[in-house]
Amino acid sequence: MAVVFQWLVRLTAGLIVLAVLGVGMIYYLASRSLPKYDATLQVEGIGAPAEIVRDNANVPHILAQSDADAFFALGFVHAQDRLWQMMMLRRTAQGRLSEVFGVKTVETDSFIRRLDIYRLAVQSVAAQSPQTLTALEAYSAGVNARIAQINQEALGRGAPEFFIFPMALAPWQPADSIAVGKLMALQLSGQLDAEVMRARMSLALPDPDRLVDILPDAPGSGVAALPEYAALVPDVPRYAAVEPQTINPLSPFGPEAFAGASNAWAAAPSRSASGGTLLANDPHLGFSAPGIWYLAHLDLAAGGVIGATIPGIPAVLTGRSDSLGWGLTTAYVDDQDLFIEELNPDNPTQYRTPDGWKEFETRKSIITIKDADPITLTLRWTDNGPVLPGRFKNIGAVTPPGHVAALSWTALSPNDTSLSGAIGLMSSQDVAQAINASELFVAPAQNLTLADLDTIAMKTVGAVPRRDPNHQSKGRMPSFGYLPENRWQGVMSFASNPGFVAPLGGILGNTNNKTVERPFPNHVSYRWGDTQRVQRWQRLMQARQVHTRDSFIEAQLDTVSATARTLLPLIGAELWFTGEAAPDGTAERQRQRALTLLADWNGEMNEHLPEPLIYAAWLRALQDRMLRDDIGPLANELTHVEPLFIERAFRDVDGASVWCDVRQSAPVETCPDMARMALDDALIWIGETYGTQLESLRWGDAHQAIQDHPVLGDVPVLRYFVNIRQSTSGGDNTLQRGLTRGGAGANAFENVHGAGYRGVYDFADPDSSVFIESTGQSGHFLSRHYDDMAQLWRRGEYIPMSLDQGLARAASVGITKLEPATQ
Template sequence: MAGLFRWLLRLFTAAVILAFLAGVTIYYLASRSLPEYEATHSVARISAPVEIVRDNANVPHIFGETDADVFFGLGFAHAQDRLWQMTMLRRTAQGRLSEIFGTRTLAIDELVRRLDLYGQSQSSVDVQDPYTAAALRAYSDGVNAWIARVNADARGRGAPEFFLFPPEVALWQPADSIAIIKVMGLRLSTHLETEVLRARLSLLIGAERVGDLMPDAPGPGLTALPDYAALAPGILPSAAPLERMAEGPLSPFAPRAFASASNVFAAAPNRSAAGGTLLASDPHLGFTAPSIWYLARLELASGGVIGGTIPGLPVILGGRSANLGWGMTTAYLDDQDVFLEQINPDNPEEYRTPDGFKPFETRRSIIRVADAEPVTITMRWTENGPVLPGGHYGLGSITPPGHVTALGWTLLNGADTSLSAAMSLMRSRDIDEALEAGRFYIAPAQNLVVADQKTIALQTVGAMPRRLAEHQSQGRLPVPGWREENRWQGWLNYAANPRFRAPESGILGNTNNKLLDRPFPLHVSFDWGDTQRIERWKTLMTRRSVHTRESFIEAQLDTVSFTAQSLLPLIARDLWFTGEPAPAGSPERRRQRALELLAAWNGEMNEHLPEPLIYAAWLRNLQNRLIRDELGPLADEFIHVEPLFIERVFRDIDGAAIWCDIRQSGTVETCTEIARLALDEALLWLAETYGGSLESLRWGAAHQAWHDHPVLGEVPFLKWFVNIRQPTSGGDNTLNRGLTRGRDPEPFASIHGAGYRGVYDFADPDSSVFVISTGQSGHPLSRHYDDLGELWRRGEYIPMSLDPALARAAAVGVTRLIPAPE
């Protein structure tokens, strides 16, 4: 027995030693790719020395003799910190994820290939202005210079992820940067899926009730929806959930429920306490680790510029120079249409047009798949756009027999000058130049808010399709593509895009809300991203006669829900302080206590309070009870509370209270009964999930921000090192927005919000501040992987200074790039 014990002890000791050595080896190999910021590199293709000064937040301040050299330095810095992220964005745009991830990303690659994003990006390289073309070449050279250093110096393949996947990294090309803009467009566009969902609802519950669940934004009335059954005869209603083939953490195709949302607002000098313009910007995207945003400062011939970049793009997308600040929100411009294309019954290679049947434009593409045979797909185009298979976005469920669907979209353009427009905006000296730069921006459509030293303006930038007034659905439903009245007639002139300059109020802004009321076809959109946050924003802007940097920060971080303040009095109006006294511990007493807490609550979605969690659980269950019996599984498409729908139901607008009646029951239920049942169900769920008393609940326990690594975030053990989780305040409808996951088992996890925040004060420009949601580095072993994340969670910022001395004073390192001898 003693001998056995000794052998077991030896084996255990050996296993521990081997595990320790393996851990040391893995750490050594992974740490090899950590860049040394205090270093000098000899590189080709720069005209003079370049300095990359990294301040104590690891924000690179890049100085060079020429603008081309500065863009070279930005490419070098991006590659040092985010090489894996950049290559993943490129693979996504090329439809080449399956080469390393196998069949699980095949549907993503297939759909991207059918859209031909990368082919259009390659074509667009030749239409950029000379300055942008030179910047693209220099930026690519900078990325490739770091790749060369990685290979020459055995720097751990450039990122730890390359040890788990094929390590080959192709050289960066100018088309790769343009392609990343198109990938971002995929994340920001929702009209395709909205059209399909509206058509499904029209078939299932009738066009008259679609306006309850998907109402037009408040404002003057719009024409009624046509009956989709009349547009697409032969389609049968279905309650099956929408089928989305291109899903998963690697997919750039964001579901409608997670469309982009952002805030940007500005004050003119007469509304600023210090007499200078103010601007605050926080674009919202899905959270990832690292963040999609990367902070940088460029010293260009036109002056210094600092703000948020996306690795892979040689441009400050939101930030400030000495004279101009700018920010953007998604415009929700209706830039997509779904067309029903009739196939020639005598020749399946042809489709119907106004001039008769014509052949599809056809091309084959081979998708290489790891550990599987290559897949060859046949891509087809009509005059209206690429043909999409029925399995994507549920298109098959709304396509009549003998038809296919094609997508019209302004993003699908081989002469896209959007990057040139962004580069011109970055170098603009005043609002006039900034607004003129927007003329060349095509997609994805944005609301651009700019502030110079004197005034402020908002301009919608992006191509607006020219539709005929006779369009059958006004762009809200799929329509026959062979009918001339449904086809696009090119694009509207830039002058048709909404513009607001120097408003009398001295304040302007946008939260993805409805901008203006114009009749179709100059309407911009029927679907907008916000009807709620804008109300809270208006309150905060009007309660002060003048604003400061601090008041703009306060508004940016505000967590009071106008939605909660307006809906709770409606749904609980017959429940407040009612019922007989109930014994402690009974469901009735728990309901009464919940109502007592909510009655005294001001709507603040604070992470330390129980009321936000009670409210969120109640509203979620309430909406599900209202729609589940009518929609069946299709109710799963509405994973977030639709405030306008709830209001319509409880105010009985146009008979919407009919949703409260359960169709399958023999009695007629009232809205009060449904509200009470939903609250009881929510309280039961809270007790089973969190336990304890209602007072012990905390919103932050449920509303944790999930900054997950898109690739390693689901890998056991590794996920504990690469994912960042933080309890946070805010919610679906607060200015400090943390859009919830909406699905069990953790429906209130925050997965979408402001990855970048910036506040710019032109009374004292160097007092401007910004922050991102994780850290600058994409390397999990770097101290800069998550160091800004805690500041972001607490609502803190770092300075946004263009003073070179300040950057150098607290630099964590200076990288010097020296021209290599010829």
Template sequence: MALIFRWLVRLASALIFLTVAAVVLAYYFASRSLPDYSAENEVSGISAPVEIVRDNANVPHIFGQNDADVYFGLGYAHAQDRLWQMTMLRRTAQGRLSELFGTRTVPIDEVLRRFDIYTLAVSSFNAQDDQTKAALRAYSAGVNAWLAEVNEGALGRGAPEMWLFNHAIARWEPADSIAILKLMALQLTSHLDNEVLRARTSLLIENERLRDIMPDDPTDGVAALPEYAELIPGVPDFTPNTHMAFQSISPVKRGPLAGASNAWAANAARSATGATLLANDPHLELTAPSIWYLARLELSTGGVIGGTIPGMPIVLSGRSADLGWGVTTAYVDDQDILIEEVNPANPNEYRDVTGWVPFRTRDSIITVRDAPAVTLRLRWTANGPVMPANQFNLGTITPPGHVTSIAWSALSDRDPSMSSAMAIMRARTVREAIAAGEDYIAPAQNLTVADRNRIAMKTVGALPARDENHQSQGRLPSYGYLPENRWQGRFPYSDNPEFVDPDGGIIGNTNNKTIDRPFPLHVSHHWGDTQRINRWRRLMQARNVHTRDSFIEAQLDTVSFAARTLLTLMGADLWYTGDPAPDGTPERRRQIALDLLSAWNGEMNEHLPEPLIYAAWVREFQKRLIRDELGPLAPEFTHADPVFIERVFRDIDGASVWCDIIQSAPVETCTDIARQALDEALIWIAENHGEAIEAVRWGDAHQATHDHPVLGNTPLLNWVVNIRQSTSGGDHTLQRGKTAGTGVAPFQNVHAAGYRGVYDFADPDSSVFVTATGQSGHPLSRYYDNLGELWRRGEYIPMSLDPDLARAAAVGISVLRPAN
């Protein structure tokens, strides 16, 4: 027995030793790729020394003798901190993920190959102006200089992920940056998904009910607010809405998780300091690290600071000494699905306006790790690339003998959007910034700008010119051989919505409808917000003048206008009407929940139980409304739509018919469904968050999921690479925290403001910004999540162009010298 015990001890000791040794060895190899921020290196590609000063938040301030050297420094800094992220974005755009990940990413590669984004990016390089070409070349040289150092210095393959998915890293090319911008266009659009869902739904229900479940925006369009003096003073802070009217690594997002953002500006008359203000917080899927990277560039035109995306040499949202700019997704209807008839006598031909013509074709080979290569036959019509039936659920709406092609403004091989974005970054006045946006094509954005004296908002991006006789106005798939369904180029830039120096002094956008114009100048039928805009309008007009802090307060506001509206309807016949009930019964739990909600102000605070009760209630209520009419299609509607629910309760155009369950003999009322939905929601809460309703917390369900797109689901490693935080906000608050809508944790915060910035031109260096995680993409770096807790608490860091301030608490100063 003693001998067995000794051997067990030895075996256990050996296992512990091997485990510790393996951990130490893994740490050693992974840490090799941590960059030295205070190194001096000789590099090829610069004409004079470049200095990268990293302030105490690890934001690089890049100084050089000319613009090209500064862009070189940005490429170098991006690659130091985000090499894995950059290579993944490039691989995604190229359709080459399967070389690393095998068969599970073949569908993603297939989509990108069929859109042919990378080929279009290569062609679009020649469409850039000379300044942009030079910047792209210099940026690429900076990335490649860091790659050379990784290879020569054995710096852990450049990123710890490379040890798990080792593959040679190709040199960075200027087209790679253009491809990432086009990839953003795919990530931010939701019109294709919406068009397919609308078509599928229309096959199940009559058109009148389709207007309920997929309602139009009931507003007239909001961008510029009226003069403050025109408002009735003393309006209470509550106004019911009376308008009647894939895999995480995939860039293709479901409609509810497509791009969103907030931006607003105030002119000198509406600012307490007599200078303009601008705030911007773009919303994207939460990841670790965040897609955003803070940087400052000292260009020949002056300093520029703000949010960049690694892989591109542009500040997408930020400021210079004279101008601030921010972007929000414009929801321009820039995609159409065309039904193409295939020649039954020759499958290589399709019906064109003039008759049968051949598809334009090309073969493309996807190399797949540990599996045979996949050969795709790519096909295009005059309208765009042909997508197979298994993509985007297109097979559900494509008749036999037909295929679908996609018309999309981003599919341009002469796309100067990168040049336009860089020109906006160099602009010094509102008018210069608006003029710079003329050549921008995709992704379509609302550009909000403020110089020291003026404010404006302009939609930048191509507005497809549709025929006024288009069969579906672009809302549903239509026959591609009919000339009236085909695009006729783009409308002139002057037709894009524009708002300059409004009389009311305030301008803004929350992805809401900005303008109400008849088709075909309508901009879009499908918008991203009908709720946040109401709360924003209230906050902006609640005071005569604004400050930087009041703009921050609005960015962080968590009051749900939707909750205030819907609860008065859903609980109208339930408040205080229940009979006394003993503890532990469903009736008693319902009474407790209603008592809590009746005293609630609609604030989606992470520490309160009411937001969770409300969210679970409306989710269950919509499920009960639609599951009998839509059947298996009901799960496609993952998020409760406040406009739909309000239409139902107010019986707009007979919408209350949704409350009656088709399969049952009795006629159910909306109050019946609301009561049943509340009971069901409380059961779900008890099963998932505890029996004590008063003790549950919204933040436990609404955790921000900053997950690593590749390693986030890997046991053990997910504890290292994922960042989880309890957060406030919700689907319809200005501090937007869009919920997952599906799965075992439907209220997780998966889509939010990865970047926040507030720019104050009374004292530009008092401007502030922050990102959701940290500057580094290396999980072992102390800068991997150094900004995350500030972001969660609603705090910011200084956004200063003062070089002395950056140097005063620098965590490192890198010097790049020209190689002999």
């Protein structure tokens, strides 16, 4: 027995030793790819010595003797810190994820291949300005210099993920950067989703006149009512069966609610306490670890620029120089149209055009799949754009038999000069030069907010389709592609894009709200991204005669919901302080407790309060009750509350209170009845999910910022090292926006989309400007810079945004010197 025990001890000790050695070996291999920031390196492709000074937040300050060498160094630092992310962005744009991840990404690859994003990017290289071509080539050389260093020095393949998902690292090409830009355009586009949803809703609603309630237009001058979709495109089943589309974490295709949002505002010297212009910007995108943004400073011939870049793209997309600041918000331009193309019943290789039947433009594309046989796609294009499968965005639900759907989209241009616009913007010295440079933007369409030393401005940049005044659906729903009046007629002139320069009030801004009201076809858009945040923004801006950097920061971090302040008095009008006392433990008593809490609440979506959770759950349950009996399963796809719908119903605008009556029941339910039942629904859900002690609830427990690694985030044990999760304030309709996941599950209120970057620029003292990103500069989860900004971001803190080289050197974490390789 003693011998057996001794051997068991030895075996256990041996296993422990092997485990420790195994963990040590894994750590050694993974840590080899951690970049050394204090180094002198000889590299191919750089023209003269350059320095990369990393400050104490690991923001690189790139000091070079030419613009080409500065872009070379930017490519090098992007590849040092975010190589895995760059490779994933490129593979996504190429439709080549399945070579690494197998069958689970085939659908994503298939959709991307049909859009042909990468081929269009390759064609667009020749359309760039000479300045941009120089930047692209130098940037690519910098990325490739880092890849060469990894290969020569065996630096752990460049990132730990490459050990788990090995792949060949092909050299970076100029087209890769343009493709990443097109991928961002895809993530920021939601007009296709809106068209399909409007068509499906038109088919599903018993009374099509009620479409304006659930899919309301932004407030302002009214828009003429549209006919029912079935009248536009006959023979579509009223309730088409839809096979749900699989969404992979690496997929750029998200629901319409996640199509992009942002805030930007500026103050002229007359509205600034310091006498200098002010600019604030916080673009909103889906959260991930690492985040999409990367902070950098480039010392260019035109002057230093500092701000947020995207790894893979050689440009500061939002930031400032000494004399100019620029910020971006999604403009919601109606830049996508879905066309229903009729197939020739005698020859399915042809489709109908205004001039008769025409052959599809076709091309074969092979998707290589890890551990599976390759598949061959037949890509088809019409005059209107690529043909998309019915599973994509539920297009099949609105496509009649004998037809296919094709997409027109401004980003599907072989002459996309958007990157040239971004490069030109970086060298602009004032608002006028910046507006001229931005004429080259094509997609995604953005509202460009500008501030120089004296002037503020906002200009919508990007291509706006020119449509025929007789268009069947005015671009709001899919329409027949063979009718000439439905087809695009080029794009509008840049001069006609909305623009505001030096406004008399001295304040301008955008929260994705409606900017102009124009009659079709000069309308810009019918669908806007915000009707709520702008209300709070207007109040904060006009509450002060003059603003400061700190008041702009305060507005960025504001968590008061104007929506809650508007809707709660409406939906609770007949519930506040009514009813008899109820014994503890009953539904009536729980409802009274909830109403008492909400009655004393000021609408602040603070992470430490219970009221935001009660309010959010109540509105979610209310909208579901109002919709479910009218549109059935389609209600599952309206995952976020539409405040204008609730308000129209409870104010009975044009008879909208009919939504409160359950059509299938004999009694006539009123809106107060629906509100009471929905509150009980919400409290039951809260009790089952978080407990029945309402006073102890925390909004932040439900509203955690989910910044997960797209590939390793679900791996047991490892996920605790790669995912970044934090309790956060804000909500769907606050200026500090934290868009919730939506739906009906326990994770419905997780914060999954918001300001991954915040910047506030003060041109009275430019070096007092500040910025922050939501995770950290490094994409390597063993680096201390992987998440070192996360807590600062959560607490609403910032880091200095200075062009001062001395400050960067004084607290640097390392200085990398790049020297031309000797022969």
